[in-house]
Structures are given as C-alpha cells and as structure tokens.
Amino acid sequence: MNQQETAAESARLLAKMRAARPLVQNITNFVSMDIAANVLLAAGAAPAMVHAPEESPEFVRLAASLVVNIGTLSRTQVESMEVATIAARAHGTPWVLDPVGAGATRFRDEAVQKLLRHRPIVIRGNASEIMAVARGAGLTLETARPRGVDSTNTTGEAELLARHLAHHCFCIVAATGETDIVTDGTRMIRLANGSPLMTRVTALGCALSALVGAFIGLGEDPFVATVAALATYGVAGEMAAEVARGPGSFRVEFIDCLDRIGPDDLETRLRLG
Amino acid sequence: MNQQETAAESARLLAKMRAARPLVQNITNFVSMDIAANVLLAAGAAPAMVHAPEESPEFVRLAASLVVNIGTLSRTQVESMEVATIAARAHGTPWVLDPVGAGATRFRDEAVQKLLRHRPIVIRGNASEIMAVARGAGLTLETARPRGVDSTNTTGEAELLARHLAHHCFCIVAATGETDIVTDGTRMIRLANGSPLMTRVTALGCALSALVGAFIGLGEDPFVATVAALATYGVAGEMAAEVARGPGSFRVEFIDCLDRIGPDDLETRLRLG
Amino acid sequence: MNQQETAAESARLLAKMRAARPLVQNITNFVSMDIAANVLLAAGAAPAMVHAPEESPEFVRLAASLVVNIGTLSRTQVESMEVATIAARAHGTPWVLDPVGAGATRFRDEAVQKLLRHRPIVIRGNASEIMAVARGAGLTLETARPRGVDSTNTTGEAELLARHLAHHCFCIVAATGETDIVTDGTRMIRLANGSPLMTRVTALGCALSALVGAFIGLGEDPFVATVAALATYGVAGEMAAEVARGPGSFRVEFIDCLDRIGPDDLETRLRLG
Numbered sequence: 001m002n003q004q005e006t007a008a009e010s011a012r013l014l015a016k017m018r019a020a021r022p023l024v025q026n027i028t029n030f031v032s033m034d035i036a037a038n039v040l041l042a043a044g045a046a047p048a049m050v051h052a053p054e055e056s057p058e059f060v061r062l063a064a065s066l067v068v069n070i071g072t073l074s075r076t077q078v079e080s081m082e083v084a085t086i087a088a089r090a091h092g093t094p095w096v097l098d099p100v101g102a103g104a105t106r107f108r109d110e111a112v113q114k115l116l117r118h119r120p121i122v123i124r125g126n127a128s129e130i131m132a133v134a135r136g137a138g139l140t141l142e143t144a145r146p147r148g149v150d151s152t153n154t155t156g157e158a159e160l161l162a163r164h165l166a167h168h169c170f171c172i173v174a175a176t177g178e179t180d181i182v183t184d185g186t187r188m189i190r191l192a193n194g195s196p197l198m199t200r201v202t203a204l205g206c207a208l209s210a211l212v213g214a215f216i217g218l219g220e221d222p223f224v225a226t227v228a229a230l231a232t233y234g235v236a237g238e239m240a241a242e243v244a245r246g247p248g249s250f251r252v253e254f255i256d257c258l259d260r261i262g263p264d265d266l267e268t269r270l271r272l273g
Numbered sequence: 274m275n276q277q278e279t280a281a282e283s284a285r286l287l288a289k290m291r292a293a294r295p296l297v298q299n300i301t302n303f304v305s306m307d308i309a310a311n312v313l314l315a316a317g318a319a320p321a322m323v324h325a326p327e328e329s330p331e332f333v334r335l336a337a338s339l340v341v342n343i344g345t346l347s348r349t350q351v352e353s354m355e356v357a358t359i360a361a362r363a364h365g366t367p368w369v370l371d372p373v374g375a376g377a378t379r380f381r382d383e384a385v386q387k388l389l390r391h392r393p394i395v396i397r398g399n400a401s402e403i404m405a406v407a408r409g410a411g412l413t414l415e416t417a418r419p420r421g422v423d424s425t426n427t428t429g430e431a432e433l434l435a436r437h438l439a440h441h442c443f444c445i446v447a448a449t450g451e452t453d454i455v456t457d458g459t460r461m462i463r464l465a466n467g468s469p470l471m472t473r474v475t476a477l478g479c480a481l482s483a484l485v486g487a488f489i490g491l492g493e494d495p496f497v498a499t500v501a502a503l504a505t506y507g508v509a510g511e512m513a514a515e516v517a518r519g520p521g522s523f524r525v526e527f528i529d530c531l532d533r534i535g536p537d538d539l540e541t542r543l544r545l546g
Numbered sequence: 547m548n549q550q551e552t553a554a555e556s557a558r559l560l561a562k563m564r565a566a567r568p569l570v571q572n573i574t575n576f577v578s579m580d581i582a583a584n585v586l587l588a589a590g591a592a593p594a595m596v597h598a599p600e601e602s603p604e605f606v607r608l609a610a611s612l613v614v615n616i617g618t619l620s621r622t623q624v625e626s627m628e629v630a631t632i633a634a635r636a637h638g639t640p641w642v643l644d645p646v647g648a649g650a651t652r653f654r655d656e657a658v659q660k661l662l663r664h665r666p667i668v669i670r671g672n673a674s675e676i677m678a679v680a681r682g683a684g685l686t687l688e689t690a691r692p693r694g695v696d697s698t699n700t701t702g703e704a705e706l707l708a709r710h711l712a713h714h715c716f717c718i719v720a721a722t723g724e725t726d727i728v729t730d731g732t733r734m735i736r737l738a739n740g741s742p743l744m745t746r747v748t749a750l751g752c753a754l755s756a757l758v759g760a761f762i763g764l765g766e767d768p769f770v771a772t773v774a775a776l777a778t779y780g781v782a783g784e785m786a787a788e789v790a791r792g793p794g795s796f797r798v799e800f801i802d803c804l805d806r807i808g809p810d811d812l813e814t815r816l817r818l819g
Contacts, residue, residue: 031595035580037304041473041474041520042519048377054347058380072597074598074600105605200587202584203583247805251584251798252522253522257519303576307580315792323647324620327619327653331651528794528795528797529794532792
C-alpha cells in the first residue's frame with residue numbers, strides 16, 4: 001500500500017471499528033490498566049480487564065479480541081494468559097501479544113515463548129522487545145538473512161528480525177519507535193507519525209497494543225488492521241503534541257484527540273517512513 | 274422526597290461528609306484504584322485501598338465504611354472480600370457492593386451471591402449488572418410483580434428488579450445509567466443529571482460506588498445518603514461536561530468539579546427524572 | 547547546608563539525574579503505579595514496575611535503584627520485596643522504603659520490620675508513618691532524647707523520632723508534610739516548598755519515594771540526594787499550584803512542571819523551613 005492507500009484503508013477501518021464498538025479483553029499490567037482502558041473508550045471500543053484464570057477463558061467467548069501484556073507479570077497471570085489464549089485459539093478469537101520487557105529476565109522470556117505456542121495474531125513491542133522475542137525463538141540475523149542477500153542492504157537489524165519473527169510465527173509483527181514498522185513477513189509498512197512526547201507518558205505502548213486489539217477484532221486482514229491502529233495512534237499523538245505543554249497535558253490532549261480524530265485527519269496527516 | 278427536598282438533603286449531606294472526612298476502605302479493581310481514590314479525595318473523603326486478606330478485616334475497624342468491587346476479581350480478592358465484609362458486619366461498618374460485570378462469568382456470579390450473605394447496605398451497578406444480581410438471587414419479573422398489578426405499569430424491567438432486589442436483601446439498590454435510580458424497595462428516586470461523557474472515562478461507575486461509601490459512612494438514612502452521593506456525582510459531571518473538550522479533559526475537569534461543587538450547585542442544578 | 551547551598555546542590559543533582567536517566571525499579575502499590583511511573587518519566591528518569599518474586603531479584607541487577615512501597619501489600623509482594631531487597635544489598639543497589647500505612651495493621655508493621663533488616667538507604671513517609679516505623683523498631687521519645695537534654699527543646703516528636711530512626715538504621719529518614727524534614731541522624735534539613743493541593747491527589751507521596759529512588763541511584767551522598775528529590779518535588783508542586791484550578795488540573799500541571807523545572811527554579815524558589 002502506498003501512503004494514500006494506507007491512509008484510506010486506515011480511515012475506513014477506524015470508522016468500521018467505531019461502528020462495531022468491539023469488546024476487547026485485556027490481561028495486562030497494572031501500570032497500563034487505566035490508560036489502556038481510557039484509550040479504548042476514547043477511540044470508540046469497549047474495554048474489559050478480566051484476568052483471573054477462573055474466568056479469563058470463559059470471558060474470551062464474549063470478546064471480539066484478547067490482548068495479553070506481560071508488563072507486570074506474576075505466576076497467576078502467566079497461568080491466566082495460557083488458559084485464555086488457548087480458549088482464544090479454540091474460539092477463533094484473535095489475540096495480541098505485548099512482550100513488555102522481553103529480554104530483561106528469564107521469567108519474561110519463558111512466558112513469551114510459552115505464549116507464542118498459542119499463536120498470537122499480532123506481536124507488538126518496541127524494537128528491542130521484538131528483537132528479544134525473535135532471539136528467544138532461536139532466530140538470528142544469520143537465519144534471517146537469506147544466503148547471498150545483497151550485502152548493501154541497509155534495512156536495520158530490527159526490521160530483519162521482525163520480518164523473520166513474523167514468518168516464523170505466521171503473525172503480524174509491529175515494532176514501534178520513532179518510525180513504526182508493521183510486517184507479516186512479506187509486506188512491510190513504515191509509519192512516521194507520532195511525537196517524542198509519547199515516550200514521556202507511561203504505558204502508551206501498552207495502550208497501543210490494546211488499540212491493535214480493537215482493530216483486529218473486526219475480522220479484516222490483520223496486517224491492514226494493525227497498520228490502521230498504529231496510524232490512528234500516531235496521528236492522534238501528533239495532533240495532541242501540537243497543543244500539549246508537557247507530558248501531563250499531552251496525556252489529556254491525547255485522549256481527547258483519540259476521541260476527536262476522524263477519517264480526514266488520517267487522510268491529510270498520515271505519513272509513511 | 275420531591276426535587277427541592279432531594280436537593281436540600283443532598284446539599285446537607287455533602288457538607289456533612291466534607292466536615293467528617295470519612296475514611297473509606299476499598300477492596301476494588303485495579304483499573305479503578307487511581308480514579309476512585311482521586312474522586313474520594315476531591316470530594317472531601319479519605320481513601321484507603323487495603324485488600325490483602327491478612328489485613329483487610331483488621332483495617333475495617335479504622336474505616337467509616339467499606340466498598341467492595343469485583344471488577345478485576347481474583348481468588349485472593351474473593352477471600353479478602355469475605356473476611357472484610359464479615360468483619361464489617363460484626364463491627365457495624367456499612368459496606369457497598371459494586372457487582373462489576375455480574376452476569377458475564379460464573380466466577381463473578383458466585384462471588385456476588387457469596388458476598389450478598391454478608392449484607393451490603395448498598396448495591397450499586399449499571400442496569401444490566403443489577404438485573405444479573407437479582408436473577409442470580411432467584412428473582413424474576415414474575416416474582417417481582419405482585420399478581421394483579423396494573424399491566425399499564427410502564428416501569429422498566431430494571432426498576433422492578435432493582436426494587437425487588439432491595440426488598441430481598443434489605444438494602445439500597447442504585448442502578449445508574451442515563452437516569453439513575455435509587456430504591457430501598459419502597460421508596461424510589463430517579464436522578465436525571467450527568468453527562469454522556471461519564472461513560473467515556475473508565476471506572477467512573479466504580480469511583481461512584483466509592484463515593485457512595487463516603488456518604489453511607491455518616492450514619493444517616495442510607496437511602497438518602499446514596500441519593501446524595503449520586504446527586505453530587507451527576508451534578509459535578511454536568512458541570513465538568515460544560516467545559517470539557519473530550520473524555521481526557523472531562524476526567525480532569527470532573528475531579529476539579531468534585532472539589533469545587535457546593536451545596537448551591539446541588540440546589541440550583543439537581544433534577545429528578 | 548544553608549538555603550543557597552541546598553538549592554545549588556539540588557540543582558546540580560537534578561541536572562545530573564536527567565543526564566544519567568537512572569532506571570528505577572519499583573515494587574509498589576497498585577494505586578500509585580501510574581502516577582509514580584509518570585512522575586519518574588516527567589522528571590527525567592526511567593521507571594520499571596517489576597514485582598514478581600520470580601524476577602524482581604534478577605531485575606535488580608539492571609536497575610540503578612529499587613523502591614519498595616507497602617501501600618497495597620500482599621503476601622506475594624512481601625516475599626518479592628524480601629528477595630529483591632536482599633539482592634539489592636548483595637549488589638550494592640541502593641533502595642528506598644515507603645512504609646505506607648505503617649501502624650495501621652500488624653501485617654504492615656511486621657513487613658516493615660522484616661524489610662528494615664535488608665537496610666534501606668532512605669525511609670520516606672509522612673510523619674505518622676515514620677513515627678510508627680520508629681516505634682515498631684522499639685524506639686521511643688525516651689530512648690530518643692538523651693538524658694538531661696534541654697527541656698525547652700521545641701523540636702517536634704516526629705523530628706526526634708526521625709533522627710533516632712536514622713541513627714538506629716544507619717539510613718536517611720525523610721518525613722514529609724507541610725514542612726518536609728530529611729535527616730541522617732546528625733544532619734537535619736527542613737524544606738518548606740510544596741502546596742496543600744499535593745495532599746488532594748492520591749499517591750503523590752508514593753511517587754515522591756519513587757523520585758527519591760531516581761536521585762539516590764546517582765551514587766552521591768544519599769542525604770543530599772534525598773534533599774534534592776524533595777526540593778525538586780516541592781518546587782514543582784508550588785509551580786503547578788500557581789496555575790491549577792483544583793486537584794484534577796493540579797495533577798496534570800504537576801507532571802508538566804516536573805518536566806519543565808530547571809536548576810534556576812530551584813535556585814530562585816527553594817525555601818528552608
């Protein structure tokens with residue numbers, strides 16, 4: 001998709017998501033619960049934070065999608081994530097994995113590898129998290145790069161590993177940062193919107209994963225849905241940064257902008273990287 | 274109570290609550306902790322989030338009231354809610370039940386029915402939660418409607434079940450929504466303030482239950498106290514909506530309005546439904 | 547240090563902290579997670595909320611400092627705090643104890659006394675929490691006051707116990723309130739900035755403990771580092787209160803001010819008490 005097509009598809013899916021108001025179940029970290037729920041509500045989806053293993057698989061049947069985030073992991077949460085993702089797979093409910101802090105401790109890395117078996121539709125993290133997940137799955141730049149590949153290839157390590165991970169897991173991989181990338185292993189889109197203020201508010205990455213959940217609940221191509229979620233988020237961030245005076249007011253304006261952003265904002269503002 | 278009496282009583286209790294600064298203990302969900310504590314502080318009460326079963330019953334002795342909210346339930350939380358509500362009953366500490374998501378999973382429904390045995394003074398939820406609690410207690414429209422009742426009765430199903438539940442549990446039932454209703458099984462008040470923006474910020478219902486806790490800690494008629502809490506909340510929401518530009522700024526303005534709202538705001542703005 | 551020296555040292559450490567961007571690990575309560583992480587980010591540090599006993603000691607090796615806060619204590623959290631503070635001591639990682647609600651329940655008091663064995667570098671609480679910790683350690687005004695001390699001594703009970711506790715634990719004690727005090731048992735500084743609005747937003751004390759963590763991670767004299775954290779916080783609070791319209795907008799402005807505050811704000815505004 002070129003820039004215009006990406007903007008048009010994102011605009012279409014934003015309108016569709018708002019009309020559908022998908023129920024997004026989150027098993028997520030305690031830092032992000034408030035902001036993730038508010039991001040979903042502002043953008044037009046319906047959040048549910050349901051995480052006990054006693055009920056998380058049962059609740060999956062009510063949800064359009066499931067978002068699993070390991071930011072403040074505990075033994076019980078791992079248990080709950082496992083039974084919920086198994087239920088999601090059984091019901092055909094798409095689910096997103098946010099591997100927060102992957103690479104920092106064995107506990108996280110083991111949880112991620114366990115969860116990958118239950119087949120997320122999207123993995124969303126920052127570049128170093130995505131690289132840690134890929135390495136945990138045994139992927140390296142050597143296995144990523146087909147023999148004989150043009151050695152003048154300037155694609156960064158993160159892009160190569162993201163693509164490799166997407167291939168390996170048959171899923172979409174989104175690595176967000178100054179430029180966001182989304183790949184299904186073959187297609188690759190780079191999104192250039194957003195604002196440095198987005199890194200100065202806690203859990204905005206986690207809340208983005210929740211929004212990806214809202215878009216993949218629509219039953220469309222998950223690559224396009226993931227791009228649409230990231231496009232909406234980045235453009236809203238840019239709009240908010242134009243009026244914010246610091247990270248505190250940015251957070252407030254950002255929620256207002258997620259409520260206010262319309263298809264034409266995407267069409268006039270979206271930029272590919 | 275007519276509109277003027279309701280406003281006058283609510284204004285009186287708001288002033289009394291602020292003078293008393295009641296300590297409200299919350300065993301609540303992780304999404305609402307921040308906003309519920311800030312709502313209590315802004316309105317003039319003192320929040321405490323104390324939820325471990327090792328200390329929750331001991332802490333009850335220090336608290337003016339207890340609020341129990343099942344939004345992000347876990348096995349340990351159910352255990353803690355049980356021992357704390359038993360302690361509350363033993364000490365004569367009034368407590369509020371917020372049955373978030375009742376009807377969605379068996380785990381929640383079982384927890385609610387278990388907790389009802391320890392006698393909440395108020396049950397506060399949205400209409401579908403209240404109806405789920407009533408049905409879980411074996412109540413139906415058939416048992417609710419006295420035989421021979423005027424069939425032109427236009428009272429909605431929620432009101433009938435709310436009234437029935439209040440009778441059944443000897444407690445106040447508040448079902449909030451576009452119009453809020455409060456009933457003790459005999460009396461019934463409908464409050465018409467508020468703003469649609471209140472449904473666009475996460476956990477504002479949970480935070481209202483916390484505020485009900487602040488008002489029932491005063492030792493007055495819990496029906497009137499519940500009405501006063503809902504009246505304060507709805508009027509503050511209306512005041513905030515007049516200046517908000519979206520759900521993000523609404524949340525900020527709402528907290529400011531809960532701090533600023535005075536008896537005369539209630540007297541000039543309160544509307545019965 | 548006189549007022550000018552205190553301001554100059556605080557300004558120097560604020561600049562140094564921002565340049566170092568220390569990673570602060572928090573095992574903290576669920577109410578404060580959002581605001582504590584946002585305070586750290588706004589001030590220029592990097593927060594991590596990592597609390598499972600399975601990973602908290604491993605993560606300590608990555609962190610510049612550790613902050614332990616008992617606000618919403620659970621059995622698992624106590625376990626995690628123990629293994630993490632043991633690891634912190636073994637690695638020479640400085641750690642801060644925030645004894646929220648000390649004195650309210652035996653569960654808290656026992657946890658505090660257990661944790662004191664692993665040697666916090668700073669204990670930060672409000673006056674009554676500090677006094678409860680001191681009493682739990684067997685300290686009293688009698689043991690605090692050397693026999694024959696001038697009976698016209700007007701120093702408050704909290705100051706005496708804080709100093710005594712600092713001596714007893716070989717650590718810095720900070721008791722915050724209208725005037726904040728910081729002592730290492732010998733030195734004592736009183737800081738007079740801040741705003742009453744700071745008590746109207748939940749968990750701002752907890753978030754201050756997190757910021758103390760950021761400053762003690764710099765490897766400087768922990769007494770001066772603690773003073774610098776409190777000075778930055780109080781001056782930012784004062785700046786925010788000048789533009790806030792209530793506790794909701796204060797919270798937003800406060801985060802903006804923590805981002806904006808510079809060395810000269812400290813030099814022109816800092817006041818000793």
